[in-house]
Amino acid sequence: MRTWFITGVSSGFGRALAEAALKQGDRVIGTLRSERQQAEFSAIAPGLSFGVILDVRQEGEVQRVVTEIEKRNGAIDVLVNNAGYGYEGTLEEASMQDIRDQFEVNVFGAIAVTKAVLPFMRTRRSGHIINITSMGGLMTFAGLGVYHGSKFALEGISEALGKEVSTFGIKVTAVEPGAFRTNWAGGSMKRGESTIADYETVLGPNRKARAERSGKQAGDPQKAAAAIIKLVDSAQPPSHLLLGTDALAYVRNKLDFLQQEIQQWEHVTTSTNFENEGVA
Numbered sequence: 001m002r003t004w005f006i007t008g009v010s011s012g013f014g015r016a017l018a019e020a021a022l023k024q025g026d027r028v029i030g031t032l033r034s035e036r037q038q039a040e041f042s043a044i045a046p047g048l049s050f051g052v053i054l055d056v057r058q059e060g061e062v063q064r065v066v067t068e069i070e071k072r073n074g075a076i077d078v079l080v081n082n083a084g085y086g087y088e089g090t091l092e093e094a095s096m097q098d099i100r101d102q103f104e105v106n107v108f109g110a111i112a113v114t115k116a117v118l119p120f121m122r123t124r125r126s127g128h129i130i131n132i133t134s135m136g137g138l139m140t141f142a143g144l145g146v147y148h149g150s151k152f153a154l155e156g157i158s159e160a161l162g163k164e165v166s167t168f169g170i171k172v173t174a175v176e177p178g179a180f181r182t183n184w185a186g187g188s189m190k191r192g193e194s195t196i197a198d199y200e201t202v203l204g205p206n207r208k209a210r211a212e213r214s215g216k217q218a219g220d221p222q223k224a225a226a227a228i229i230k231l232v233d234s235a236q237p238p239s240h241l242l243l244g245t246d247a248l249a250y251v252r253n254k255l256d257f258l259q260q261e262i263q264q265w266e267h268v269t270t271s272t273n274f275e276n277e278g279v280a
Contacts (some may be wrong), residue, residue, distance in 0.1 A: 001025060001026055001027060002021070002026045002027070002077040002078055002232075003026070003027045003028075003029070003073060003074050003075060003076055003077050003078070004017075004018070004021050004026055004027065004028045004029070004076075004077065004078045004079075004080065005028075005029045005030075005066070005069060005076045005078070005079050005080070005113075005117065006018050006021075006028060006029070006030045006031070006080040006082055007030075007031045007054070007056055007080065007081055007082050007083035007109070007110075007113060008030075008031060008032075008082045008083030008084065009028075009030030009031065009032060009041060009051070009082075010032050010033070010037050010041075011182065011188075012082075012180075012182035012188070012221060013082055013132060013177065013180070013182060013221055013224060013225070014030065014080070014082040014083070015221075016221035016222050016224065016225040017080060017082070017224075017225040017228055017229075018030050018041070018044075018049070019044070019225070020222070020225035020226060020228075020229055021225075021229065022044060022045045022048055022049055024229070025048070026048070027048050027049075027050070027073065027074070028045075028048065028049050028050070029050045029051075029052060029069050029073055029076075030049070030050070030051055030052070031051075031052055031053070031054040031056070031065075031083065032051050032052070032053060032054075033053065033055065034053070035053065037051065038051035038052065038053050039051070050073060052065055052069070056083050056105065056109030056110070056112060056113055057104050057105060057108070057109055057112075059112045062109075062112045062113055062116050063112075063116045065116075066113070066116035066117055066120075067116070070120050075120065075124060076117055076120060076121070076127070077126070077127060077128065078127070078128045078129075078130065078232055079113065079114065079117045079121075079127070079128070079129045079130065080130045080132065080228075081109075081110035081113055081114065081129070081130070081131045081132060081154075082132045083105065083109060083110075084105055084106040084109075084110075084132070084150075085102075085105060085106070085188050085189070085190060086144070086147045086188065086189045086190065087099075087101075087102045087144075087146045087147050087189075087190045087192065088143055088144060088147070088189055088190070088191045088192060088207060088210070089143065089146065089191065089192025089193070089194070089203070090142075090143060090145070090192075090194075090196070090199045090202070090203055091145045091146065092196065092199070093192055093193065093194060093195055093196055093199065094145075094146050094192050095192075098146065098190070098192055099146050099149075102146050102147060102149075102150050102190075103149070103150050103153070106147075106150035106151065106153075106154060107150050107153045107154055107157070110131060110154055110157075111157065114129060114131075114161070117129070118165070118170075121165075121168070121170050122165065122168045122170065124169075125168050125169040125170075126169045126170065127169070127170045127171070128170070128171045128172075128173070128232055128237070129158075129161070129170065129171070129172045129173070130172075130173050130174075130175055130228065130231070130232070131154055131155075131157075131158040131172070131173070131174050131175070132175050132177070133151045133154050133155050133158070133174045133175065133176050134147075134151045134176055134177060135176050135177065135178045135242065135244070135246070135247035135250050135251055136148050136151050137151030137152050137154060137155040137174065137176055138152075138155065138176060138251050138254060139250050139251055139253070139254035141206065142202050142203065142206060143202065143203045143206045143207060154174070155174050155176075155240075158172055158173075158174040158239075159172075159174065159239055159240075162239050171237050172239065173231060173237050173238060173239060173240070173241055174239065174240050174241070175228060175231070175241050175243060176240060176241065176242045176243065176247055176251070177219065177224060177242075177243040177244055177247060178219055178242070178243065178244030178245070178246035178247030178248075178250070179213065179217040179218065179219055179244065179246055180217055180219030180220070180221050180224055180243075180244065181216070181217045181218075181219060181220065181221060182217075182221055189210075191207065194207075218244070218245070218246065219243065219244045219246075224243050224244075227241070227243055
């Protein structure tokens with residue numbers, strides 16, 4: 001039996017993954033935001049499912065909850081940083097507070113939970129940290145720059161962390177879903193006010209299309225959960241795992257574009273060293 005700590009299990013990926021882990025007899029501690037949600041989650045599988053109320057932005061509470069879990073429920077084998085939300089709006093129109101709020105949850109919240117769990121995993125020389133990022137942590141769409149920025153940040157942190165802790169027996173994987181049938185583009189999306197007419201031709205159609213696709217995406221959260229279970233079962237999990245055919249296509253296109261641009265500008269790239277000193 002493994003013990004999972006999953007942030008954000010009220011719906012979407014977090015709930016699907018929690019239910020999949022519980023179905024195979026694992027113990028799951030999941031974070032929620034209300035007492036009603038806490039009671040509902042704890043009732044899914046009494047003795048195995050444990051709901052805890054936690055706002056990942058509250059660093060002190062994060063530390064307290066993780067320490068309590070380790071004492072009361074046992075060692076956390078798998079941490080899944082899933083809590084987060086999307087912000088839609090152009091960079092110019094987004095307020096600095098909106099931008100800070102996005103990073104506070106998607107980046108700093110994940111960091112706080114990871115930092116709280118790491119000392120326990122490091123001492124045991126085992127554990128797996130999974131950061132739910134997005135295909136939007138590797139490529140971008142207009143109107144989602146603030147969200148992309150948060151996910152690009154978590155991608156870099158996740159990849160570097162994996163290199164820092166691999167010698168301790170700790171595995172780190174960034175999971176990058178495409179469009180799945182969750183509430184991400186619906187009620188979970190914060191949509192900034194559009195006030196500059198110049199951006200309407202860029203943001204308007206994309207915003208409309210995202211809203212219309214909500215609930216109709218091709219990705220199945222239950223199948224994503226099964227894929228993550230398979231990832232955790234692997235003796236050599238990848239540092240990155242794309243989920244969804246759309247994620248695969250978009251990220252491959254991004255890689256092709258980067259390769260073409262690198263080649264096109266290679267003569268400029270290689271012209272910047274001091275003469276006759278080679279590569280530093």
